[in-house]
Amino acid sequence: xxxxxxxxxxxxxxxxxxxxxxxxxxxxxxxxxxxxxxxxxxxxxxxxxxxxxxxxxxxxxxxxxxxxxxxxxxxxxxxxxxxxxxxxxxxxxxxxxxxxxxxxxxxxxxxxxxxxxxxxxxxxxxxxxxxxxxxxxxxxxxxxxxxxxxxxxxxxxxxxxxxxxxxxxxxxxxxxxxxxxxxxxxxxxxxxxxxxxxxxxxxxxxxxxxxxxxxxxxxxxxxxxxxxxxxxxxxxxxxxxxxxxxxxxxxxxxxxxxxxxxxxxxxxxxxxxxxxxxxx
Numbered sequence: 061x062x063x064x065x066x067x068x069x070x071x072x073x074x075x076x077x078x079x080x081x082x083x084x085x086x087x088x089x090x091x092x093x094x095x096x097x098x099x100x101x102x103x104x105x106x107x108x109x110x111x112x113x114x115x116x117x118x119x120x121x122x123x124x125x126x127x128x129x130x131x132x133x134x135x136x137x138x139x140x141x142x143x144x145x146x147x148x149x150x151x152x153x154x155x156x157x158x159x160x161x162x163x164x165x166x167x168x169x170x171x172x173x174x175x176x177x178x179x180x181x182x183x184x185x186x187x188x189x190x191x192x193x194x195x196x197x198x199x200x201x202x203x204x205x206x207x208x209x210x211x212x213x214x215x216x217x218x219x220x221x222x223x224x225x226x227x228x229x230x231x232x233x234x235x236x237x238x239x240x241x242x243x244x245x246x247x248x249x250x251x252x253x254x255x256x257x258x259x260x261x262x263x264x265x266x267x268x269x270x271x272x273x274x275x276x277x278x279x280x281x282x283x284x285x286x287x288x289x290x291x292x293x294x295x296x297x298x299x300x301x302x303x304x305x306x307x308x309x310x311x312x313x314x315x316x317x318x319x320x321x322x323x324x325x326x327x328x329x330x331x332x333x334x335x336x337x338x339x340x
Contacts, residue, residue, distance in 0.1 A: 079319070082110060082120055083329035087304050087312060088336045091269050093244055095198040100126040101333040103250075103274025104316025106166065107137040107146055110330070114149040117317070117332070124334045126157050127197045130204070132274045133164020133250035137320055140172050147176070151183030158195070160186040162206040164250040164275060165292075166320060188248065190231075192238055201243030205234055205268070209251060235266035244337065247271040252300035253293045255311045270310045270337070276301040278315030281326040288328070302331075 100121050110116040121129060136146050153159055161180060167173055180187050188206020195202050209229065238245050245268040249255070252273035256264040263271060279288015279301040288301035305311040315331035 078327070078329055079323075079325050080110070081329055082117065082317070082332050083315075084120065084124070084332045084334060085303065085315075086334045086336070088338060089270065089304070089310055090340045091244060091337050093200050093337060093339050095200050096339070097197055097200060097202070097244070097337045098125065098127050099335045099337065100124055100129045101132060101272050101312065101314050101335065102129065102135070102317060103132040103272075103314035103331075103333075104134040104164070104277060104318055104320070105136075105146065106134055106316075106318030106320040107139070107141040107143075108318030108330075109142065109145065110317075113145060118149060118153060120332055121153060122156060124332075126334070128158040128160065128195070129153060130246075130248055130272055131159060131161040132248050132272050132314065133162050134166045134274060134316070134318075134320065135161070135164070136167055136170065136176055137318070138166040138170045140170055143172060143176060143179075147179045147183060150180065150185055154183055154185050158186065160188060160193070160204055160206065160248065162188050162248045162250060163208060168208075190234060192234070192241070194241065194243070201241075202246065203238060203241045203243055204246045204248065205238045206248045207231065207234070207250075209249065209254065231263070232266075235263070235268070239267045245269045249273050250275050251293055252276055252291075252311060252313045253298075255300060255305070256307055257294065257299060264307050264309060264311075266309075268309055270312065270335075272312050272314070272333075272335075273300070274314045274316050276313055276315070277319070278302050278325070278328040278331065280322055280324075280328065282328045284327075 192205045256262045276291035281289045291298035317330040
């Protein structure tokens with residue numbers, strides 16, 4: 061009996077660690093800039109709290125001294141849990157470093173979508189809805205394109221699971237506008253598969269420096285020599301689930317921080333991404 065209890069306690073401790081202890085990924089990329097810039101990416105929090113009011117996550121982010129933070133969707137779960145707490149967390153973070161946010165599929169199908177966006181904007185968070193914002197950091201011009209995908213009017217959402225019904229909006233005008241701007245070009249897209257896995261609609265055909273995404277949850281389970289097992293939108297053994305991918309341009313995929321639907325991670329701890337953009 062003692063042995064069974066000990067094994068159960070060890071298993072509980074292991075799974076608690078795997079699902080609640082934040083892992084920080086540090087990624088360095090080179091771009092055509094003169095002064096280095098540090099960005100932190102958070103994604104797929106799904107209304108989860110790391111300590112009361114997300115104090116652990118808040119401290120982890122600020123301890124990395126970011127120049128700005130990007131939140132690439134599913135920060136709030138579709139069950140609308142902890143909406144005010146998550147908005148307050150992002151608002152507190154925004155007091156110390158600018159936060160740029162795009163909604164993910166969970167916010168898009170959330171009944172309170174307009175309320176969420178209103179509250180975030182009230183906290184002076186940059187909510188990007190198919191638009192570009194340009195900022196100056198360390199004498200570098202940074203252009204951020206935030207995409208809202210699968211949104212029709214008033215947050216109507218098209219089911220991503222039924223690929224025959226999945227409609228890709230024509231984003232070429234936004235990418236052309238981005239291409240015409242001087243400075244660093246960053247794209248925020250919740251869906252990593254949209255980078256280079258959707259045929260002629262793939263975003264990688266456009267000119268930009270870096271795209272940041274989430275959604276894949278790191279493949280949920282990451283197994284040695286195999287990698288991530290499953291990601292929504294990509295299926296079994298997803299191509300884009302974690303870290304840096306390079307093609308004609310670059311993609312960074314966060315493994316996300318929370319869970320939705322399937323509640324357990326394995327060898328795939330909650331992920332905070334720190335990106336150092338450096339000169340060639």
